[in-house]
Amino acid sequence: MRKALMAFVLVGLVAGGCAKSAEPATRTVLVDNKATTFVGSFLAYYPNALTVHAGDTVDFKEMWSGEAHTVTMGKLVEAGLASVRGANPNAAPPPAFAKLPSMFPNGPGDVNRNAADPCFLASGDPSSYKGACPDVTQPAFDGKQAYYNSGFLKKGSTFAVKLSNDIAPGTYHYYCNLHGPMMSGSFTVVGKDTKTPTQAQVNAAAAKQFKPVADKLSAAADGARAGHAFISGNIAGYGDPSVENAGINEFFPPSIKAKVGEKVTWTMIGFHTITFGAPASEDPFSFGPDGVHLDQQALAPAGGPGAQAGTTTGNKISIKTADAGGYNGTGVKSSGATDSFPPDLAAYAVTFTKPGTYPFRCLLHPGMGGVVTVT
Numbered sequence: 001m002r003k004a005l006m007a008f009v010l011v012g013l014v015a016g017g018c019a020k021s022a023e024p025a026t027r028t029v030l031v032d033n034k035a036t037t038f039v040g041s042f043l044a045y046y047p048n049a050l051t052v053h054a055g056d057t058v059d060f061k062e063m064w065s066g067e068a069h070t071v072t073m074g075k076l077v078e079a080g081l082a083s084v085r086g087a088n089p090n091a092a093p094p095p096a097f098a099k100l101p102s103m104f105p106n107g108p109g110d111v112n113r114n115a116a117d118p119c120f121l122a123s124g125d126p127s128s129y130k131g132a133c134p135d136v137t138q139p140a141f142d143g144k145q146a147y148y149n150s151g152f153l154k155k156g157s158t159f160a161v162k163l164s165n166d167i168a169p170g171t172y173h174y175y176c177n178l179h180g181p182m183m184s185g186s187f188t189v190v191g192k193d194t195k196t197p198t199q200a201q202v203n204a205a206a207a208k209q210f211k212p213v214a215d216k217l218s219a220a221a222d223g224a225r226a227g228h229a230f231i232s233g234n235i236a237g238y239g240d241p242s243v244e245n246a247g248i249n250e251f252f253p254p255s256i257k258a259k260v261g262e263k264v265t266w267t268m269i270g271f272h273t274i275t276f277g278a279p280a281s282e283d284p285f286s287f288g289p290d291g292v293h294l295d296q297q298a299l300a301p302a303g304g305p306g307a308q309a310g311t312t313t314g315n316k317i318s319i320k321t322a323d324a325g326g327y328n329g330t331g332v333k334s335s336g337a338t339d340s341f342p343p344d345l346a347a348y349a350v351t352f353t354k355p356g357t358y359p360f361r362c363l364l365h366p367g368m369g370g371v372v373t374v375t
């Protein structure tokens, strides 16, 4: 009797186990992230390593911080990332990597369609297409495709990657074609006999990866709020020198009081705009039937010179200030999209010529705003 029961339980367990592992699973990976104590951007995938089975689906969920991202993989990416892994991080991209297109142009202009749009190439090279790649239905990822690209991940979107049933066991890497190899991740396909982590375990891995980054930036944000930033005065954006792939998208302080005729100056840290008078709809991205476009107007300076970081060399902080002149609330005044990272920082100065309340925001990062009250 006892033996029979044991046998029954065993059979039940084995049958249950089989049914479970044969069932394709879906696992969610976050693209970018959200912190609870500050507004930030996180140029990473959470978690950046995953274990799955052939036939599973990986859902890449865009958390939207205003930063554009892709999930890009395939043989060309695999070769490119492998070559970068061995190289000096400050060296020019190795040839295998240099031919992978980036979503944004190197300078002003619209997106590169072959990188900003979905692109699935069994063979060949996305760079051979001047415009968009051939418009095809997204195939399952079999690990043999030359190029497999989500394109620009819209706010609120999820890029679902169905793994083919015949994908070979092994590790497959992907990256963001805008932020480069710094923003990359992998998934490892294991045999059906090997258990894979549950979504709860995947979430725990994501949280563990996120915590040290969020903690450091949270402390930096607290410091900036208390006026203990490494730069004095008003600051647009902030960060922590030991965190390369994430930043704080806030103005410190968010609320500024000034007298008529007073010049207010912000030092910029990160990639931001300081913009007054832009319509609420102003956004660096617009969407047409052919996909995403860059809005040059949102990115360009307005109402005076734009901010621009200097190009001194060395480790000493240097700040180059653009004087954008007077503002009385009429029209748009904007620094334009400005890259400003230590040690070469850009600053932007506006002189308020009329009493009033002047809201401003960064056009690149939702939720990054402030107000100048002039009396």
Ligand SMILES: [Cu+2]
Binding pocket: 043, 067, 068, 069, 070, 176, 177, 178, 179, 180, 183
């Ligand atoms: Cu990215």
